[in-house]
Amino acid sequence: MSEIIVDARGQLCPKPLILTKQALKDNVVGAQIVVLVDNETSCQNVERFLSDNGMTPHVSADGSEFILRFTKHAPELAVPDAEAYCTPAANASYVISLASETVGRGPAELGAILMKGLMGTLKEVSPLPSHVVLYSSGVLLAVDGSPFADALRDLEQRGVKLLICGTCVDYYQKKAEIHVGTISNMLTILETLTRAGKVIAP
Amino acid sequence: MSGNFDLLTTVEYGGCSAKLAPGRLAEVLKDLHQPAHPDLLVDITTHDDAGVLRLDAATALIQTVDFFPPVCGDPRTFGRIAAANALSDVYAMGGRVLTALNIVGFPATRIPLEVLAEILAGGQEKVLEAGGLMVGGHTIDDWPPKYGLAVTGIVHPQRVIANAGLRPGLALILAKPLGTGTLVAGQRTGLAADADYQVALETMQQLNRAGAEIMQALDVKAGTDITGFGLLGHALQMADASDVTLRIQASRVPLLAGALALAEAGCLPGAMFRNLDYVEGKVRFAPGLDYSLKMLLLDPQTSGGLFFGVAPEKAGEALNRLRDAGYAAAAIVGETVKRAGHSIEVLR
Numbered sequence: 185m186s187e188i189i190v191d192a193r194g195q196l197c198p199k200p201l202i203l204t205k206q207a208l209k210d211n212v213v214g215a216q217i218v219v220l221v222d223n224e225t226s227c228q229n230v231e232r233f234l235s236d237n238g239m240t241p242h243v244s245a246d247g248s249e250f251i252l253r254f255t256k257h258a259p260e261l262a263v264p265d266a267e268a269y270c271t272p273a274a275n276a277s278y279v280i281s282l283a284s285e286t287v288g289r290g291p292a293e294l295g296a297i298l299m300k301g302l303m304g305t306l307k308e309v310s311p312l313p314s315h316v317v318l319y320s321s322g323v324l325l326a327v328d329g330s331p332f333a334d335a336l337r338d339l340e341q342r343g344v345k346l347l348i349c350g351t352c353v354d355y356y357q358k359k360a361e362i363h364v365g366t367i368s369n370m371l372t373i374l375e376t377l378t379r380a381g382k383v384i385a386p
Numbered sequence: 387m388s389g390n391f392d393l394l395t396t397v398e399y400g401g402c403s404a405k406l407a408p409g410r411l412a413e414v415l416k417d418l419h420q421p422a423h424p425d426l427l428v429d430i431t432t433h434d435d436a437g438v439l440r441l442d443a444a445t446a447l448i449q450t451v452d453f454f455p456p457v458c459g460d461p462r463t464f465g466r467i468a469a470a471n472a473l474s475d476v477y478a479m480g481g482r483v484l485t486a487l488n489i490v491g492f493p494a495t496r497i498p499l500e501v502l503a504e505i506l507a508g509g510q511e512k513v514l515e516a517g518g519l520m521v522g523g524h525t526i527d528d529w530p531p532k533y534g535l536a537v538t539g540i541v542h543p544q545r546v547i548a549n550a551g552l553r554p555g556l557a558l559i560l561a562k563p564l565g566t567g568t569l570v571a572g573q574r575t576g577l578a579a580d581a582d583y584q585v586a587l588e589t590m591q592q593l594n595r596a597g598a599e600i601m602q603a604l605d606v607k608a609g610t611d612i613t614g615f616g617l618l619g620h621a622l623q624m625a626d627a628s629d630v631t632l633r634i635q636a637s638r639v640p641l642l643a644g645a646l647a648l649a650e651a652g653c654l655p656g657a658m659f660r661n662l663d664y665v666e667g668k669v670r671f672a673p674g675l676d677y678s679l680k681m682l683l684l685d686p687q688t689s690g691g692l693f694f695g696v697a698p699e700k701a702g703e704a705l706n707r708l709r710d711a712g713y714a715a716a717a718i719v720g721e722t723v724k725r726a727g728h729s730i731e732v733l734r
Binding site for chain 1: 638650651652655656699718721733
């Protein structure tokens, strides 16, 4: 396959990058692309852009001219889904809301068994929820000595944000016994639930 | 007539993109030691927006200076933007403006003198709007033209809002949308929609005065304004000065209309890469974070918005007040947590 030449000499930043991106868009995977620039900053920026996006340009210099050679490696650059960021409410994020120590409205014994199952399995779910919200007696799941405190901590370490209702913690007088998650307030909790793509309340 | 002269014909890059790379600046500043002074409340060490000196128990003096080459073609608009940008450093410290001095570089030939008159008129407008007095200035023969202000303000010594002073558990608020650097670059390369560019110009002319008053009313202790180092560069300075970790949720950061599409098209101002180098290793980016969005968090802002931490129970009120005061895009963009690992975590 012949090389695609992008001549960005004489172009000011960020024009060389715009032309590079255009060439990536216009050509198929495997295309050999050569970008010519005539200032070092543009060269560095294009090189950085390409390596950030998983390509390894070969850079050579000829006096004040720089040549970047690379191969288009994938059909799309990393995560081109711009829409998801414009409308956060419509993205795939979801929140799990736990308002009780147990799951469901059946017998407490069954509810406790289900909670154990839920907590044990949640970390396997892909994608993970963006947040887990604990309120009402659900906050007791997070106190020291709860069989679930470790599972919650584990989720937190995986990037799940754990919001714990501050009013509820105060009601049960457990503030000193909670060492996981963030003690939060109604505004933050409501905002989190409002912005979530979905709210799951098992 | 000045109306026909396009100031952008004089510069290759403009606005805060013209700043020296932050890393290189830090290299130079590290050898400049100044003896501590009991009344010097804010000095150069915390990368703050202005110096603050206590005069007496009720008054501290704020001093700051900022200037740059043209960011837009119209001289009066440039004057307004440069002045709003310089005045903002007083607001970022929670202060109010007393006086300002013009700082001007302007060529003796090649540009009609009326252009200078327009730039100065734009600056004067903003100083008046700030409730300040223009008391003089200094002009040198220079190319390309440059304009800005040295500004003096005051604040109560106990009410200084600085980079240091965040504690864990605060909500982080950004008052203006990001993307001015990208929109300016997009306009220069002919890619930006004119309507989007006009909104960017409006945003840059907007004073942070009302925002500063709201910060004080809500007892905010730590804040800054977002300028050349981008949201993450300034957030990094606050995180390190305060010894907390900032969690920023990228999807909640307000962006100017058109900015994301421009970034998608590859319109990434070079200063973004300088800012990326600056924050590298100190910021943890969530896997799968959109590349263009990540780069916009590093977009160099001219006359950017206030960024501050507020007690979560006051966050809703802060947002309402900011929006009522004309900062329509103000948003909660994250929170502070106990320092752990990185200075900043960027979530998707």
